[in-house]
Amino acid sequence: MSETEFLEAVKNNQGIIYKLVGLYATDGEERKDLYQEVLLQAWRSWSSFRGDAKFSTWLYRICLNTILTQKRKVNRIDYLDSLEPVAHLATDTTQHKKEEIDRLRNAIRTLPETDRALISMHLDGYENAEIADVLGITVNHVAVKLHRCKQQLANLLKQ
Known part of the structure; x- marks a missing residue:
């Protein structure tokens, strides 16, 4: 499985990452950090992707595990009155x-x-x-x- 395949698969499913990061992160910097961490963890786990499930399902799991792990490290959740809109939802x-x-x-x-x-x-x-x-x-x-x-x-x- 090549780097090109990974990048293409992530590009086709990046909305999953944006959406989940937006649901769990409280500000722009935290969203950026979580997005980067999800990509890093997905890349580290890429070699273990067997194709038993859809890539999007696999990415959901990686994304959730990464986000929840990071949130536990911080051990706090802040809620904002509004969120910055996700571009693909607002078009x-x-x-x-x-x-x-x-x-x-x-x-x-x-x-x-x-x-x-x-x-x-x-x-x-x-x-x-x-x-x-x-x-x-x-x-x-x-x-x-x-x-x-x-x-x-x-x-x-x-x-």
């Missing part, structure tokens, strides 16, 4: 849609770390079995947690 949307995306993103940021990962993967179209594999929980547990997350987000968005 070709009306102001109303941008505001709705920001509201949803802010609501997701209030969830516990694993719930953020779970809902993020769900919104990206991953099946419960893939989410279970990445998070290391049962498919049944994913369904239960997903239901609770949706209820919690619905309540937060009503406010």
Whole structure:
């Protein structure tokens, strides 16, 4: 597996990294640092990528593990009232849609770390079995947690 293949695969899936880093990082510098750390960890693990799962699923796991490890090192999580918009989410949307995306993103940021990962993967179209594999929980547990997350987000968005 070559460096070119790695770079191409990351380029095609960089939205995953941007989105997850944006959900867990509190400011621009922290986002940059986490992004760099995710790329470093993905590169270090590249030789172990067997292709059993989709590259995007593998990258999700690397990204989440890296982010959660880094967050534990800092041992604190700060929440901001707003986040800088992610470029690929903000293109070709009306102001109303941008505001709705920001509201949803802010609501997701209030969830516990694993719930953020779970809902993020769900919104990206991953099946419960893939989410279970990445998070290391049962498919049944994913369904239960997903239901609770949706209820919690619905309540937060009503406010």
